[in-house]
Amino acid sequence: MTSISKWLIVAFGVSLLMLSVNARAEELSTKQIKGLDEQVQEIKSDVLAISAELNRLEERLLYPSNTQVAVFVSLKADDAFLLDSLELRMNGEAVAYHLYSYKELEALKKGGVQRIYTGNLSSGKHELQVTMLGKSKGGGDLSLSESFWIEKSVGPKTVEINLARPGLANEAIELKEI
Numbered sequence: 001m002t003s004i005s006k007w008l009i010v011a012f013g014v015s016l017l018m019l020s021v022n023a024r025a026e027e028l029s030t031k032q033i034k035g036l037d038e039q040v041q042e043i044k045s046d047v048l049a050i051s052a053e054l055n056r057l058e059e060r061l062l063y064p065s066n067t068q069v070a071v072f073v074s075l076k077a078d079d080a081f082l083l084d085s086l087e088l089r090m091n092g093e094a095v096a097y098h099l100y101s102y103k104e105l106e107a108l109k110k111g112g113v114q115r116i117y118t119g120n121l122s123s124g125k126h127e128l129q130v131t132m133l134g135k136s137k138g139g140g141d142l143s144l145s146e147s148f149w150i151e152k153s154v155g156p157k158t159v160e161i162n163l164a165r166p167g168l169a170n171e172a173i174e175l176k177e178i
Helices: 002-063 102-109
Strands: 068-075 081-090 092-099 114-122 124-135 143-154 159-164 172-178
Touching: 068 102, 081 102, 081 114, 081 159, 092 114, 092 159, 102 114, 114 159, 124 159, 124 172, 143 159
Parallel strands: 068 159
Antiparallel strands: 068 114, 081 092, 081 124, 124 143, 159 172
């Protein structure tokens, strides 16, 4: 064997060794990446759980149960109108306004309920004014407003505003105490 062929054999052997080391390194790094990805997912779920708990604690601090009032919105599954926005006033003061997206309307039509307002009220009678804006099926503008009296006692108060087909007398906006 000549020295050139010996060098070729050695070079070929070294090349094979380098390829096997490189493949092993890729295998290890893939395993490490999968492990890191799993750790990141665990950390994300932990952060989300902590965030949810902090939100619950913040709500308890800001809205103690003896003065808390929560207002929810529901929509009768009806294609007679498209809701654009809803405004709430409590004792004449604007407390909530929401502009609805297509996805939110679809969720409400499928029976979903939205919490539109959470706040503090003292015991006694309070006026809740609801104003909804939208479009009729024919494309005309709709603007309906109703006022309700709610009685707040000691303890939390929950009410639901149910939006029905505009045009039905006294049924366009209903208030249910939950």
